Amino acid sequence: MRLTFLGTGSAWSLPEIGCNCLICNHMRKKKEVRLRTALYLESRENLLIDCGPDIVQQWWANGLRTVDAVLITHEHGDHYLGLDELVALRRSTAPEKWRPISAYATAEAWETIELRFAYLFEKTLKKELAIPGEALAGMRTKVIPFKTYHGPMASGSVGYVIEEEGKRLAYTSDLVHVEAQVEILRHPDVLVIQSHWLNEPQVNRPSLLSLQRALPMIRAWEPKEMVYLVHISDADPVTGDSANEALKKVAPADPLKDPQTAIPYPIPTCQMEWQETAERAFKDNSIHIPVQVAYDGLQVEI
Numbered sequence: 001m002r003l004t005f006l007g008t009g010s011a012w013s014l015p016e017i018g019c020n021c022l023i024c025n026h027m028r029k030k031k032e033v034r035l036r037t038a039l040y041l042e043s044r045e046n047l048l049i050d051c052g053p054d055i056v057q058q059w060w061a062n063g064l065r066t067v068d069a070v071l072i073t074h075e076h077g078d079h080y081l082g083l084d085e086l087v088a089l090r091r092s093t094a095p096e097k098w099r100p101i102s103a104y105a106t107a108e109a110w111e112t113i114e115l116r117f118a119y120l121f122e123k124t125l126k127k128e129l130a131i132p133g134e135a136l137a138g139m140r141t142k143v144i145p146f147k148t149y150h151g152p153m154a155s156g157s158v159g160y161v162i163e164e165e166g167k168r169l170a171y172t173s174d175l176v177h178v179e180a181q182v183e184i185l186r187h188p189d190v191l192v193i194q195s196h197w198l199n200e201p202q203v204n205r206p207s208l209l210s211l212q213r214a215l216p217m218i219r220a221w222e223p224k225e226m227v228y229l230v231h232i233s234d235a236d237p238v239t240g241d242s243a244n245e246a247l248k249k250v251a252p253a254d255p256l257k258d259p260q261t262a263i264p265y266p267i268p269t270c271q272m273e274w275q276e277t278a279e280r281a282f283k284d285n286s287i288h289i290p291v292q293v294a295y296d297g298l299q300v301e302i
């Protein structure tokens, strides 16, 4: 399978419009951008995991050609608001050659998504159900959704395990924990996991995964080849940033720290610092698996 990370940012992408925090300012200076998190996967079929509001830009930036199926992880706008853009693919295809794109989401997620996009079902999308624990019907690629917990405002959230050519990829949605079927997450070849915050905040109101909270999950699931981190945000408060208060950045509960000096890790503000910090966190927590902080446009073959 070939993976293209179309976007690796959080709900409003990074740098955030209007945001004057040190993280966003540093990214602007380095001309780094993280669009809304989405993944393109090429195997026997071409799959799009999530289709957020940046899909047109992501399509052109990565030279995408076709989509056979869309796997929606949950009913938050940053993961599905781009579905309407797929109408353009139908418009540019001869009618006799066009087949609606299969779109998978859980019944709970469809309750929200359908309110907005039911009109797409007629010609552009074929509404399909993702049932946790069951392989998706109507696909040649083996894809099994698993239930994740992402707070009361996203009761339909799932991740997906994709098996193809003897490789297994586990892709988590936004989450704070996995609710059931944890067994199918054991020993994937590759794990793509959310790393919204570096440190677990005192109060995790948006129900998103910190790298700190992800570490025991990664240790338990034991991915074999590589861990990719996605859905990076600017939500960790940087010490001394005058924007912390205005942005209501939440203090960490017990930040990740150097085991020798007990000094908390500096908050990463760009790709290079995120990569250094992730490697350090894995090493200091005795997780001997390579980690790559994904960036927009990263392509890998697994």
Ligand SMILES: [Zn+2]
Binding pocket: 016, 019, 020, 021, 022, 023, 024, 025, 234
């Ligand atoms: Zn910011």
Ligand SMILES: [Zn+2]
Binding pocket: 074, 076, 150, 154, 174
């Ligand atoms: Zn979400």
